[in-house]
Amino acid sequence: MKRERNGGVWDFEHSMAPASGGQDLILGLDGGTTSTVCISMPIFPFTDGVLHPDPPVLARAIAGCSNHNSVGETAARETLEHVMADALSQSGSTRSSVRAVCLAVSGVNHPTDQERILNWLRAIFPNEVKCFVHNDAVAAMASGTMGKLHGCVLIAGTGTITYGYTEDGREARAAGAGPVLGDWGSGYGIAAMALTAVIRAYDGRGPQTLLTSSILQALQLSSPDELIGWTYADPSWARIAALVPIVVSCAESGDEVANGILHDAVQELAESVRAVVSRLGLCGEDGKDRCPLVMVGGVLEANKKWDIGKRVISLVSKEFPGMRPIRPKVEPAVGAALLAWNFLKEES
Amino acid sequence: MKRERNGGVWDFEHSMAPASGGQDLILGLDGGTTSTVCISMPIFPFTDGVLHPDPPVLARAIAGCSNHNSVGETAARETLEHVMADALSQSGSTRSSVRAVCLAVSGVNHPTDQERILNWLRAIFPNEVKCFVHNDAVAAMASGTMGKLHGCVLIAGTGTITYGYTEDGREARAAGAGPVLGDWGSGYGIAAMALTAVIRAYDGRGPQTLLTSSILQALQLSSPDELIGWTYADPSWARIAALVPIVVSCAESGDEVANGILHDAVQELAESVRAVVSRLGLCGEDGKDRCPLVMVGGVLEANKKWDIGKRVISLVSKEFPGMRPIRPKVEPAVGAALLAWNFLKEES
Numbered sequence: 001m002k003r004e005r006n007g008g009v010w011d012f013e014h015s016m017a018p019a020s021g022g023q024d025l026i027l028g029l030d031g032g033t034t035s036t037v038c039i040s041m042p043i044f045p046f047t048d049g050v051l052h053p054d055p056p057v058l059a060r061a062i063a064g065c066s067n068h069n070s071v072g073e074t075a076a077r078e079t080l081e082h083v084m085a086d087a088l089s090q091s092g093s094t095r096s097s098v099r100a101v102c103l104a105v106s107g108v109n110h111p112t113d114q115e116r117i118l119n120w121l122r123a124i125f126p127n128e129v130k131c132f133v134h135n136d137a138v139a140a141m142a143s144g145t146m147g148k149l150h151g152c153v154l155i156a157g158t159g160t161i162t163y164g165y166t167e168d169g170r171e172a173r174a175a176g177a178g179p180v181l182g183d184w185g186s187g188y189g190i191a192a193m194a195l196t197a198v199i200r201a202y203d204g205r206g207p208q209t210l211l212t213s214s215i216l217q218a219l220q221l222s223s224p225d226e227l228i229g230w231t232y233a234d235p236s237w238a239r240i241a242a243l244v245p246i247v248v249s250c251a252e253s254g255d256e257v258a259n260g261i262l263h264d265a266v267q268e269l270a271e272s273v274r275a276v277v278s279r280l281g282l283c284g285e286d287g288k289d290r291c292p293l294v295m296v297g298g299v300l301e302a303n304k305k306w307d308i309g310k311r312v313i314s315l316v317s318k319e320f321p322g323m324r325p326i327r328p329k330v331e332p333a334v335g336a337a338l339l340a341w342n343f344l345k346e347e348s
Numbered sequence: 349m350k351r352e353r354n355g356g357v358w359d360f361e362h363s364m365a366p367a368s369g370g371q372d373l374i375l376g377l378d379g380g381t382t383s384t385v386c387i388s389m390p391i392f393p394f395t396d397g398v399l400h401p402d403p404p405v406l407a408r409a410i411a412g413c414s415n416h417n418s419v420g421e422t423a424a425r426e427t428l429e430h431v432m433a434d435a436l437s438q439s440g441s442t443r444s445s446v447r448a449v450c451l452a453v454s455g456v457n458h459p460t461d462q463e464r465i466l467n468w469l470r471a472i473f474p475n476e477v478k479c480f481v482h483n484d485a486v487a488a489m490a491s492g493t494m495g496k497l498h499g500c501v502l503i504a505g506t507g508t509i510t511y512g513y514t515e516d517g518r519e520a521r522a523a524g525a526g527p528v529l530g531d532w533g534s535g536y537g538i539a540a541m542a543l544t545a546v547i548r549a550y551d552g553r554g555p556q557t558l559l560t561s562s563i564l565q566a567l568q569l570s571s572p573d574e575l576i577g578w579t580y581a582d583p584s585w586a587r588i589a590a591l592v593p594i595v596v597s598c599a600e601s602g603d604e605v606a607n608g609i610l611h612d613a614v615q616e617l618a619e620s621v622r623a624v625v626s627r628l629g630l631c632g633e634d635g636k637d638r639c640p641l642v643m644v645g646g647v648l649e650a651n652k653k654w655d656i657g658k659r660v661i662s663l664v665s666k667e668f669p670g671m672r673p674i675r676p677k678v679e680p681a682v683g684a685a686l687l688a689w690n691f692l693k694e695e696s
Contacts, residue, residue, distance in 0.1 A: 174552060203520075205523070
């Protein structure tokens with residue numbers, strides 16, 4: 001008998017007929033600092049070994065932060081357990097229908113983190129369920145490659161990080177050390193440079209820029225002086241990163257300072273990819289070996305004339321013509337489920 | 349009768365003979381975020397209008413933080429009142445001997461701050477005492493010019509800020525907006541760039557550097573990975589800025605990355621000075637008018653072969669040959685007292 005914990009989170013299973021939930025399921029979970037998503041998908045469309053181009057999601061459950069570094073181990077586990085139970089309950093299934101679970105959770109950075117969460121996960125599900133635990137970059141990668149852990153994933157939202165994976169299981173990362181330690185291509189990095197440019201224009205250290213009026217108007221401030229108080233009133237990185245669209249629109253209007261900031265960010269992001277691809281030899285010696293480059297996050301979204309992602313691709317492709325950029329069509333939680341499916345397939 | 353507050357802080361006055369403390373005094377106070385210093389000096393050596401080259405300090409009292417932004421208005425006032433009473437008591441004098449008080453306190457950024465503290469100060473001292481309130485940059489300036497509020501002061505410790513003052517009372521500032529907003533020449537800025545260089549060397553984005561082994565050894569860490577945790581464990585800027593001497597010693601050993609970081613910092617600091625001097629026209633149209641440049645703070649201390657302050661001077665002097673660099677020989681609290689003495693002299 002598996003333990004019943006967490007306030008009877010699995011109680012719903014008792015009310016289901018023993019034969020119910022006949023179809024075998026996979027759970028895929030993407031756990032981030034702002035939210036956690038768990039999806040369930042049937043395993044049968046894949047049993048012939050060919051992946052459905054648009055994998056059918058049976059149920060989708062959402063919860064809050066599941067990064068143990070942010071909310072602590074206990075709260076993170078409660079969130080993970082609840083969101084998995086919720087997805088299963090929505091699917092009309094019980095844990096006995098689950099064939100595999102893949103958790104991709106931010107904050108899982110060391111093998112010890114992975115092992116700890118894996119042991120906890122195994123205690124929740126029946127012994128025959130295959131359990132996998134990774135960090136959230138893996139889900140982002142798999143969402144672009146439909147479950148294959150090979151290539152490079154560049155994530156640039158509030159923060160930025162690049163991961164790379166070889167087919168024989170090696171991996172490498174670049175950036176992701178936070179704003180103090182030079183993640184200058186991140187949304188936070190771009191916006192902090194824009195705020196700095198406003199201060200420098202104001203005190204005479206830098207050229208005048210359209211960023212001044214645009215940012216002051218957006219923040220409803222009357223003078224660049226007030227930016228100092230605004231910045232320190234709330235140290236949230238996301239709040240600062242939210243200014244990126246203003247920087248992009250100033251650059252599109254031809255502002256040289258804003259253009260310079262975005263060009264620098266492109267260089268930084270391309271440098272991250274270059275570092276990972278080189279270290280792992282992902283594109284071979286001549287840079288021409290084919291290798292997926294999955295691009296994820298608000299900074300890389302292709303909805304603007306000044307397209308940061310497109311310029312990163314163009315810079316990276318010069319050195320590595322084999323790079324194949326991919327903008328994922330499914331969400332990371334689906335990527336996690338597809339990864340589990342791939343592992344199952346390889347094992348059988 | 350003046351109010352007695354603050355737990356009888358002025359009680360010591362009752363035990364003094366009415367005729368005691370015969371000599372007239374000036375109080376000078378330098379209030380910072382880490383500590384507050386108050387000194388008393390006799391006014392008589394100055395009564396002939398010529399300043400003693402080494403002003404005699406009668407008493408010196410030290411207390412903690414008096415920045416109202418950091419500890420709140422009440423705690424800041426208690427600290428200020430205690431440290432003034434302590435200096436007077438050590439001098440064997442009472443408030444009736446005081447001719448002038450000059451408080452130079454960090455966090456006094458607006459005329460409203462100044463007016464509020466001035467009213468509070470006037471209520472403590474007899475009506476005939478001249479009271480002056482400024483921010484702490486003024487004390488640093490006056491410590492270099494022996495009480496004259498004219499020229500430019502460059503402060504570079506954990507943070508950095510530049511102030512300029514014209515003889516007709518105009519002033520300007522540059523930088524001082526904190527690390528998020530680009531105070532890159534500060535001790536924090538230099539050290540953050542060094543930490544970033546270690547991360548970039550480690551993940552392949554930047555060249556190898558001597559900073560890696562030097563910084564890891566100093567922090568007793570075994571891998572650059574651990575720097576991320578170290579940085580976020582304690583957000584104190586001073587803790588990061590304390591790494592500056594390591595950057596300087598790596599630069600002295602010929603490390604190119606460390607040299608690049610220090611060269612950039614020199615450019616930044618010189619740019620701050622240039623901005624203030626230009627806006628106020630402190631060196632005239634041809635840059636040749638004589639103007640003091642007071643240099644204060646750990647980053648500018650002239651105790652190393654790689655002398656940041658000297659290189660800033662050399663860069664600034666190219667554009668403004670009239671600049672006269674000064675490294676203060678007295679402490680800022682003495683500067684504050686000399687400033688009060690100068691104001692008294694101008695009034696009489």
